[in-house]
Amino acid sequence: MADSAEPEIIFSDLTQDVLIDGHRFSVEIYRTSISPGWVLSVMNRFGTLTISDNPPYLADGLA
Template identity: 45%
Template sequence: MAERDPNLITSSLSREESRDGVTVRVEIYRLEDRPGWALEVVNGEGTSTVWDELFETDDAADAAFRETLAAEGMVAFLDGATVIPFRR
Protein backbone atom coordinates (compact mmCIF):
# COMPACT_ATOMS: atom_id res chain seq x y z
CA MET A 1 0.00 0.00 0.00
CA ALA A 2 1.36 3.39 -0.98
CA GLU A 3 2.04 6.04 1.63
CA ARG A 4 -0.24 9.02 1.50
CA ASP A 5 1.10 12.53 1.02
CA PRO A 6 1.03 14.68 4.18
CA ASN A 7 -1.77 17.20 4.53
CA LEU A 8 -1.07 20.88 4.03
CA ILE A 9 -1.87 22.99 7.09
CA THR A 10 -2.90 26.54 6.19
CA SER A 11 -2.49 29.26 8.81
CA SER A 12 -5.43 31.42 9.81
CA LEU A 13 -3.06 34.33 9.03
CA SER A 14 -3.34 33.56 5.30
CA ARG A 15 -5.38 36.28 3.60
CA GLU A 16 -5.76 38.82 0.83
CA GLU A 17 -3.98 42.11 1.47
CA SER A 18 -4.67 45.30 -0.51
CA ARG A 19 -2.70 48.54 -0.53
CA ASP A 20 -1.95 51.24 -3.04
CA GLY A 21 -4.30 49.64 -5.58
CA VAL A 22 -2.45 46.30 -5.45
CA THR A 23 -3.96 43.12 -4.01
CA VAL A 24 -1.91 40.04 -3.14
CA ARG A 25 -2.72 36.72 -1.54
CA VAL A 26 -0.57 35.96 1.53
CA GLU A 27 -0.21 32.20 1.97
CA ILE A 28 1.31 30.80 5.17
CA TYR A 29 1.40 27.01 5.36
CA ARG A 30 3.30 23.92 6.46
CA LEU A 31 3.19 20.17 6.00
CA GLU A 32 1.44 18.33 8.83
CA ASP A 33 4.41 16.09 9.56
CA ARG A 34 7.16 18.73 9.44
CA PRO A 35 8.00 21.84 11.45
CA GLY A 36 8.47 25.19 9.80
CA TRP A 37 6.03 27.53 8.12
CA ALA A 38 6.41 28.64 4.49
CA LEU A 39 5.55 32.14 3.34
CA GLU A 40 4.31 32.77 -0.19
CA VAL A 41 2.84 35.94 -1.68
CA VAL A 42 0.90 35.67 -4.94
CA ASN A 43 0.12 38.80 -6.95
CA GLY A 44 -2.83 39.43 -9.26
CA GLU A 45 -0.90 38.06 -12.26
CA GLY A 46 -0.32 34.76 -10.45
CA THR A 47 3.38 35.41 -9.86
CA SER A 48 4.53 33.83 -6.63
CA THR A 49 7.19 35.19 -4.27
CA VAL A 50 8.35 32.50 -1.84
CA TRP A 51 10.75 33.05 1.04
CA ASP A 52 13.68 30.63 1.01
CA GLU A 53 13.67 30.00 4.74
CA LEU A 54 10.97 28.36 6.80
CA PHE A 55 9.70 30.15 9.90
CA GLU A 56 9.34 28.65 13.36
CA THR A 57 5.79 29.98 13.73
CA ASP A 58 3.09 31.32 11.44
CA ASP A 59 3.32 34.60 13.38
CA ALA A 60 7.00 34.87 12.42
CA ALA A 61 6.12 34.29 8.75
CA ASP A 62 3.45 36.98 8.93
CA ALA A 63 5.94 39.37 10.56
CA ALA A 64 8.37 38.79 7.67
CA PHE A 65 5.63 39.71 5.19
CA ARG A 66 4.78 42.84 7.17
CA GLU A 67 8.46 43.86 7.40
CA THR A 68 8.84 43.54 3.63
CA LEU A 69 5.64 45.49 3.10
CA ALA A 70 6.82 48.29 5.42
CA ALA A 71 10.29 48.46 3.85
CA GLU A 72 9.43 48.07 0.17
CA GLY A 73 5.68 48.48 -0.21
CA MET A 74 3.41 46.43 -2.45
CA VAL A 75 5.71 47.15 -5.40
CA ALA A 76 7.96 44.40 -4.01
CA PHE A 77 5.37 41.86 -5.16
CA LEU A 78 4.72 43.19 -8.66
CA ASP A 79 6.06 41.19 -11.59
CA GLY A 80 8.77 43.67 -12.59
CA ALA A 81 10.02 44.04 -9.03
CA THR A 82 10.69 40.39 -8.23
CA VAL A 83 11.53 38.77 -11.55
CA ILE A 84 15.19 38.94 -12.51
CA PRO A 85 15.62 38.37 -16.24
CA PHE A 86 18.53 36.16 -17.26
CA ARG A 87 20.74 37.12 -20.14
CA ARG A 88 20.11 34.90 -23.17
Protein backbone atom coordinates in the same frame (compact mmCIF):
# COMPACT_ATOMS: atom_id res chain seq x y z
CA MET B 1 6.47 -0.75 4.16
CA ALA B 2 6.30 3.04 4.47
CA ASP B 3 3.03 4.95 4.33
CA SER B 4 2.77 6.63 0.92
CA ALA B 5 0.00 9.06 1.90
CA GLU B 6 0.60 12.71 1.09
CA PRO B 7 1.21 14.94 4.11
CA GLU B 8 -1.64 17.23 5.11
CA ILE B 9 -1.21 20.94 4.35
CA ILE B 10 -2.10 23.10 7.34
CA PHE B 11 -2.93 26.76 6.59
CA SER B 12 -2.42 29.47 9.18
CA ASP B 13 -5.31 31.67 10.28
CA LEU B 14 -3.13 34.52 8.99
CA THR B 15 -3.62 33.40 5.36
CA GLN B 16 -5.53 36.15 3.54
CA ASP B 17 -5.79 38.47 0.55
CA VAL B 18 -4.39 41.94 1.20
CA LEU B 19 -4.66 45.24 -0.63
CA ILE B 20 -1.56 47.48 -0.55
CA ASP B 21 -1.60 50.81 -2.42
CA GLY B 22 -4.35 49.49 -4.70
CA HIS B 23 -2.50 46.24 -5.48
CA ARG B 24 -4.01 42.92 -4.38
CA PHE B 25 -1.80 40.12 -3.05
CA SER B 26 -2.75 36.60 -2.03
CA VAL B 27 -0.76 35.70 1.09
CA GLU B 28 -0.62 32.07 2.23
CA ILE B 29 1.20 30.85 5.31
CA TYR B 30 1.28 27.07 5.67
CA ARG B 31 3.18 24.01 6.81
CA THR B 32 2.82 20.30 6.29
CA SER B 33 1.76 17.77 8.90
CA ILE B 34 5.29 16.30 8.85
CA SER B 35 7.28 19.55 9.14
CA PRO B 36 7.11 22.16 11.92
CA GLY B 37 8.47 24.98 9.70
CA TRP B 38 6.07 27.51 8.18
CA VAL B 39 6.26 28.70 4.55
CA LEU B 40 5.27 32.15 3.29
CA SER B 41 3.81 32.33 -0.23
CA VAL B 42 2.76 35.60 -1.90
CA MET B 43 1.10 35.88 -5.31
CA ASN B 44 0.46 39.17 -7.10
CA ARG B 45 -2.35 39.97 -9.54
CA PHE B 46 -0.20 38.84 -12.48
CA GLY B 47 0.27 35.38 -10.98
CA THR B 48 3.89 35.91 -9.97
CA LEU B 49 4.55 33.68 -6.97
CA THR B 50 7.21 34.35 -4.35
CA ILE B 51 7.91 31.66 -1.75
CA SER B 52 10.03 32.15 1.34
CA ASP B 53 10.96 29.00 3.23
CA ASN B 54 14.70 29.12 3.79
CA PRO B 55 15.13 29.03 6.66
CA PRO B 56 11.61 27.88 7.55
CA TYR B 57 9.72 30.13 9.96
CA LEU B 58 9.34 28.73 13.46
CA ALA B 59 5.90 30.35 13.91
CA ASP B 60 3.24 31.48 11.46
CA GLY B 61 3.30 35.01 12.88
CA LEU B 62 7.00 35.29 12.04
CA ALA B 63 6.28 34.56 8.39
